[in-house]
Amino acid sequence: MSATWTNYGGNITATPHAIVEPKSLDDLRKIVEKARAEGRTVRGVGDGHSFSSVAVTDGYLVRTQSYGLPLPLMPLRPDVNSSNLVHVEAGMTIRTCIDTLRKMIPPKGLHNMGSYTGQALIGAISTGTHGSGWKLGPLANAVRSVTMVAGDGKAYRIEPTNGISDPGGVPDDITLIQEDTVFDGVVIAMGSLGLVYSLVLDVRDDYALVERRQVSTWNTVRPILHTGHDMFTKFRHQEVLINPYETDGHHTAVITSRRERIPSDDLDVQANRENPWQVIANLLPWHAMNVIATLMKSDASTIPGFLDSGLRTLKGMFGSRYDAVLSLGIDAVDGYASEVAVPFESTADAVDIIIDEAKTYRSEAPNESVAWRYYLTSPFSLRFVAPSSQMMAPQYDRLTTMIEIPCVSFPGTGVTVESVRLLNRIHRRLINDVGARLHWGLEFDALTAQDISTMYPRYNEWLAIRERFDPDRVFENRWSSRVLFGGSGSVISGG
Numbered sequence: 001m002s003a004t005w006t007n008y009g010g011n012i013t014a015t016p017h018a019i020v021e022p023k024s025l026d027d028l029r030k031i032v033e034k035a036r037a038e039g040r041t042v043r044g045v046g047d048g049h050s051f052s053s054v055a056v057t058d059g060y061l062v063r064t065q066s067y068g069l070p071l072p073l074m075p076l077r078p079d080v081n082s083s084n085l086v087h088v089e090a091g092m093t094i095r096t097c098i099d100t101l102r103k104m105i106p107p108k109g110l111h112n113m114g115s116y117t118g119q120a121l122i123g124a125i126s127t128g129t130h131g132s133g134w135k136l137g138p139l140a141n142a143v144r145s146v147t148m149v150a151g152d153g154k155a156y157r158i159e160p161t162n163g164i165s166d167p168g169g170v171p172d173d174i175t176l177i178q179e180d181t182v183f184d185g186v187v188i189a190m191g192s193l194g195l196v197y198s199l200v201l202d203v204r205d206d207y208a209l210v211e212r213r214q215v216s217t218w219n220t221v222r223p224i225l226h227t228g229h230d231m232f233t234k235f236r237h238q239e240v241l242i243n244p245y246e247t248d249g250h251h252t253a254v255i256t257s258r259r260e261r262i263p264s265d266d267l268d269v270q271a272n273r274e275n276p277w278q279v280i281a282n283l284l285p286w287h288a289m290n291v292i293a294t295l296m297k298s299d300a301s302t303i304p305g306f307l308d309s310g311l312r313t314l315k316g317m318f319g320s321r322y323d324a325v326l327s328l329g330i331d332a333v334d335g336y337a338s339e340v341a342v343p344f345e346s347t348a349d350a351v352d353i354i355i356d357e358a359k360t361y362r363s364e365a366p367n368e369s370v371a372w373r374y375y376l377t378s379p380f381s382l383r384f385v386a387p388s389s390q391m392m393a394p395q396y397d398r399l400t401t402m403i404e405i406p407c408v409s410f411p412g413t414g415v416t417v418e419s420v421r422l423l424n425r426i427h428r429r430l431i432n433d434v435g436a437r438l439h440w441g442l443e444f445d446a447l448t449a450q451d452i453s454t455m456y457p458r459y460n461e462w463l464a465i466r467e468r469f470d471p472d473r474v475f476e477n478r479w480s481s482r483v484l485f486g487g488s489g490s491v492i493s494g495g
């Protein structure tokens, strides 16, 4: 009955007892009851887009994408305005959610999104997935209500104090909990508190964005990294890409800023991204063109120059619907990334640490033929994210710069041991020197239980919530047992 499961990046495999495809809340209850009766564990799995082992399981692997339909809104308190609320099954992908919202009358949209749309909503939300915009929180900040099956096999609807649901309108087989302290623990819970069935999301009217990308240098960007600067006050979204290596005496950077435009069908900005070089450059952080990969491999000293060329071709303007502007627009990804959450005010120090580690590490290559393995093979990016009240959010309680460090996946090689070692070295320095937290889905098993207790000031409160919803450890996996609860169990492999 057991089957092999591999994550999207191919660096994690597991042999679950069984892979199940539930269709309803009742199916989820039955899976938990069955697992309990057999003494097995259960794990919800989205699209497997995490590079950490957050989603592995030896027990029942629940394919969340088997339930992803829109649902009617439940009865709401009389004072709640429902015009921007939608109720959806939690396995709906971000792509389907965007398309579903756009078909509404009037058309609706997400407040923000990351650079990819293939993830299941709950898969993305529960790891703290985010986009960029210093007034925009992670996706989890849009959640108003969560319906999930806990370790006792019962269904709970969990909302903030004075939440949206009318207590009188909740079905008998769902227990309503409206408490801030519980809600702030369950939305970002990395699959460790229960199987989430549905979500109510706060959305907005559909919109369009105009994006402007300017080539600059890290030395020019450094002094503008404060919230009073025009880049932060005048634009809805801001992002910075940086070449980790020096070329011509500086580190090339690209500043991206985006303004909102309404209505979404009235766009006059040409899509510069249609230029083929621009497309290549846009994809460079994720997409390894074989030819570039081959050149980088044969002479690693060309890597900084390639990164520079890629960055320079990004210059220009692009206007379209928000999802076309914010997403990379690709279906497949030949790359992997780690992501670090640093306090906004420590951004410059964090960038200097990454540059320093990248420089030191490449000098440690034992010989020319393997030198490429000792390089970062993509520019890294700074994305700015508003604080979240979710107690296990990487962005908890602070304006955060999320620093994404992607690597190209060289053909036939996949995730390399050397690159993971470099990423983990960077993680460790950023944790120690600037109080970084790590993205739950993009941390390459660098985290330890000791890190968590110092990174998350409300960790003990969260453990108490876990005791309430999963006292028998039905949702535990090797990752949570090591990272969240102090046991052992890395499953990361590298080529």
Ligand SMILES: Cc1cc2nc3c(=O)[nH]c(=O)nc-3n(C[C@H](O)[C@H](O)[C@H](O)COP(=O)(O)OP(=O)(O)OC[C@H]3O[C@@H](n4cnc5c(N)ncnc54)[C@H](O)[C@@H]3O)c2cc1C
Pocket: 008, 043, 044, 045, 046, 047, 048, 049, 050, 051, 054, 055, 064, 090, 113, 114, 115, 116, 118, 119, 120, 121, 122, 123, 124, 125, 126, 127, 128, 129, 130, 131, 189, 190, 191, 192, 194, 195, 196, 197, 333, 439, 440, 441, 442
């Ligand atoms: C190409 C690519 C682009 C990315 N872009 C971004 C980005 O722009 N911003 C960003 O922040 N991150 C980004 N990421 C990271 C990604 O968003 C996260 O790793 C996300 O968690 C993956 O979602 P998934 O649906 O694949 O979930 P999985 O990786 O399968 O699972 C993630 C977590 O969700 C839990 N889960 C799944 N289903 C349920 C359920 N029903 N109930 C409870 N818990 C459940 C799992 O147990 C696990 O802990 C990107 C990753 C890739 C590969």
